[in-house]
Amino acid sequence: MNTPILACENIEKSFGGVRALRTVSVTFREGEILGIIGPNGSGKTTLFNIISGHEAPDGGTVSLNGHDVTGKPPHKMAALGLARTFQNLRLFEGMSALENVLGGGHLRAPRGLLEQMLRLPSTAARDRAAREEAQTLLNAVGLGEHARNFATDLSYGQTKRLELARALNTQPRILLLDEPTAGMNDRQAREILELVKDIKERFALTLVVIEHNVPALVWLAERMVALDAGEVVCEGTPEEVVQDPHVIAAYLGTGAEA
């Protein structure tokens, strides 16, 4: 439970003159649910992008199971068991819900050109199994009846669930969720977080969640990290973090300013 599976050490990242992250170090423990909070612009998503390989850090290292994976491209990180969702949905709009999820299984699918052209019974059987798996995942996130619908025909809450199913189909060991409840009302948010918690247990994941909805995250997370202006200001149990004066100051401003 407590072995570190993923570690970021002294990560730095600037965009032009803006220092998005300055020497951020966070350790992720196997099997935990880690919540990341912080005001807008505090560098949460940038941290995710660096872990998932979508952006390269200016300094510092990311290590996965003790191996240095800094700057590896996203498709290699996916192969190493890291999956993520996006703050602004990124679904494949020209594809059905089922195909979106199947896309998540890209790395396990038969990919050789000749293999696909010949489509021997063994290949066809693998394809069928992949479809069944994808359908099972759609059922698990409550979209079982929408397999043939297009991403553009789903409601906002459903698209969030679809993105989750797609990420799960990469069979990750670590799942990064960037604001899973953004734009949802309390009831929807509660539903999706319960789903997330359930999935985390079922698939034995290490879960990292960025969330603006602090009470919801306190309910979900086992440990929390608070970022402000590109620095870790507090780390601990959810109760400790939300009562930390730095965190309160970051969210509400300090007394002197008020």
Place this chain on the structure above:
Amino acid sequence: MLDFLHSRRGAAVFLVILAVIPLLDPGRYWLHVINVTMIYALVSLGQNIITGWCGMLTLGQAAFFGLGAYTSALLSLTFGLPFIVCFFAAGIMASIVGALLSLPCLRVRTDFLSLITIAFNQLFFVVANNWMSLTRGPMGLPQVPRIEFFGFAAWSATDHYYVFLVIVALAYFAVSRITGGATGRAWEMIRDDEVAARAVGVDVVRYKVLAFAVGCFLAGCAGSLFAHYLRLVSPDMFLLEESLIAMQMAILGGLASLPGAALGAFLMIAIPEALRSSEPWLITLRPGIGGALLVILMIWRPHGLLSRRNTAPQSLRALSAWLRRGIGLDRAPRSPAERDRDNLR
């Protein structure tokens, strides 16, 4: 209807109809029109892989078509190699050059890709038109040998018809397997959202190069058929105009749709060719008419006539949205704040 066209049964019915046509004795002229259309159906298919499945707006397929034609013609004229060898050499040559060209192109945004491929097309024309010792320049290469393999030689229009039908059917079948498999899905993921495609493990550069390689392979093979069918290759057969037409075939017919690729070739080749004698202006104005049809289509179906879903690349979707707003069909998109408010309601 669209579902039937895309089904295996639909393809079988279509194939049977095509196989029966020569038995009805339509005459040499009509068979010739269909023969040329079938050759272009391969070009259209290649363009559709690159543009429809992988979402890249390439405008240089005529150069790869021509590269295949010249490769095949020169190999058979100079070295007397058998047709089968020349045919595959043409495809492989176009495929390799296409893959090499795509490598630097992938570093630029998709609209610049169009510009670079246009430049390549022009470059190809200039080289073919001026490298006298190799290509004989504007005089072209006459007397390209007939299509011959395993003791069979194609003489009549009907002979060619069945040769082309078998080759084109096999190509469409092979492509249907690829586009129906993980490779096609990876291409579509790249078209719809590169960032998300990377996140699920797709090596984006590799699959884009692969799309170019396969698309140009088909164009090169088509070029070989063209050279040995018309028995003449000359630079003016591979002008930029032909690339525009190939792009129009892919979009008009239907992006990421096999029947769409075939329909595109039919619209842009068969109809103008069939009316060549009575309505010669159709051939001359073809790229213009195709372009005008495209603009109209962009308003309602940016993904083309026979596509079952919205398979238009991002740039065409944006163009479509812009046109629709421009003529007042849609209102401006809601701001994120408005969207949040609606979602919370």
